[in-house]
Amino acid sequence: MSTFKALVVEEKSDSSFDRSVKQWPADKLPDHDVLIEVKYSSLNYKDALSASGNKGVTKNYPHIPGIDAAGFVAESSDAQFSPGDKVIVTGYDLGQNTLGGFGQYIRVPSDWIVPLPKNLSLRDSMIMGTAGFTAAIGINHLRHNNINADSGDILVTGATGGVGIMAIAILSKLGYKVTAATGKMNQKEFLTDTGATTVIHRDEVQDESSRPLLSSKWAGAIDTVGGIMLDTTLRQTQHNGTVACCGNVLGHELHTNVYPFILRGVHLAGMDSGNCKMELRKKLWRKLASEWKPKNIERLARECSLGELDNEIDRILNGKQVGRVLVNLTD
Numbered sequence: 001m002s003t004f005k006a007l008v009v010e011e012k013s014d015s016s017f018d019r020s021v022k023q024w025p026a027d028k029l030p031d032h033d034v035l036i037e038v039k040y041s042s043l044n045y046k047d048a049l050s051a052s053g054n055k056g057v058t059k060n061y062p063h064i065p066g067i068d069a070a071g072f073v074a075e076s077s078d079a080q081f082s083p084g085d086k087v088i089v090t091g092y093d094l095g096q097n098t099l100g101g102f103g104q105y106i107r108v109p110s111d112w113i114v115p116l117p118k119n120l121s122l123r124d125s126m127i128m129g130t131a132g133f134t135a136a137i138g139i140n141h142l143r144h145n146n147i148n149a150d151s152g153d154i155l156v157t158g159a160t161g162g163v164g165i166m167a168i169a170i171l172s173k174l175g176y177k178v179t180a181a182t183g184k185m186n187q188k189e190f191l192t193d194t195g196a197t198t199v200i201h202r203d204e205v206q207d208e209s210s211r212p213l214l215s216s217k218w219a220g221a222i223d224t225v226g227g228i229m230l231d232t233t234l235r236q237t238q239h240n241g242t243v244a245c246c247g248n249v250l251g252h253e254l255h256t257n258v259y260p261f262i263l264r265g266v267h268l269a270g271m272d273s274g275n276c277k278m279e280l281r282k283k284l285w286r287k288l289a290s291e292w293k294p295k296n297i298e299r300l301a302r303e304c305s306l307g308e309l310d311n312e313i314d315r316i317l318n319g320k321q322v323g324r325v326l327v328n329l330t331d
């Protein structure tokens with residue numbers, strides 16, 4: 001293999017960015033110890049930022065985005081891995097400043113690699129991808145803090161997005177009652193079919209008043225949006241509840257007050273899927289392959305080819321995606 005197919009993002013002389021499917025020279029992969037033939041990837045918000053020239057995510061172009069990849073080991077100088085092994089790579093620097101999963105091959109350090117758990121296909125691993133893995137980190141926080149299926153309602157914000165829909169699907173599989181907050185009320189049926197017990201408009205979680213505490217509603221929450229939705233969620237969370245947050249859809253700032261923490265004992269827990277420790281990473285992937293694996297996982301994603309990714313990238317940047325986008329690199 002001297003070249004392989006990839007979605008390549010290039011910076012033009014006028015500083016705009018162009019993306020197209022091209023052949024990429026294999027000798028321009030980085031010098032890491034494991035070469036992986038990628039069969040599936042998936043689209044995450046961060047990929048769309050990288051694919052549109054966001055230098056906070058990717059400094060140098062031309063570049064191949066894709067923070068997720070699942071496939072077969074093709075070559076390895078680390079004895080832990082042998083050609084033919086089925087593996088998953090998500091996060092670390094993949095697709096950011098290391099050439100990523102929107103190419104048919106990646107070369108990565110062996111300590112970024114998770115062996116594909118038994119009972120999980122490469123395809124299903126990427127329907128979940130970073131979104132599912134991040135949701136799993138959040139749910140792990142809830143469970144660690146004893147927020148169980150009988151504790152009360154769990155709020156999920158950005159509900160139709162990748163992390164949101166995976167959180168709803170996993171929580172519902174575990175028996176939780178889930179309230180989905182969305183801007184897309186026309187997706188109510190999709191959200192309830194996925195496992196949401198109640199669907200509310202996201203405006204109900206955007207309280208602009210300066211009240212330090214609001215009526216308590218949630219035993220826990222998975223917030224993917226940030227900003228005023230995270231602030232409102234904290235003020236709506238009941239005593240000893242846990243709010244897990246991962247996203248900055250509404251920007252990076254958080255204006256809040258201390259009363260949810262000092263009068264209700266609310267916990268705010270962060271999720272960093274990219275740098276999650278390997279021991280926890282493997283444990284959560286094993287759960288995602290078994291008791292946490294969503295029912296009817298197929299219906300949570302649409303499949304596209306590298307050539308079809310361009311439109312999907314625009315859609316996620318505009319907040320219009322519904323569910324997950326699985327990228328098939330097998331052709």
Ligand SMILES: NC(=O)c1ccc[n+]([C@@H]2O[C@H](COP(=O)([O-])OP(=O)(O)OC[C@H]3O[C@@H](n4cnc5c(N)ncnc54)[C@H](OP(=O)(O)O)[C@@H]3O)[C@@H](O)[C@H]2O)c1
Nearest residue numbers: 045158159160161162163182183246247248249272273319
């Ligand atoms: N920290 C981590 O490890 C980690 C991992 C994965 C993702 N993330 C972050 O988490 C966030 C979600 O990621 P994702 O992959 O799920 O993205 P996504 O698929 O684009 O989902 C984001 C969702 O946010 C909602 N939304 C969009 N615009 C909004 C607005 N103006 N106000 C309120 N809600 C809005 C939409 O859902 P509704 O229309 O249903 O409201 C949208 O589907 C991103 O910020 C991403 O960077 C972080």
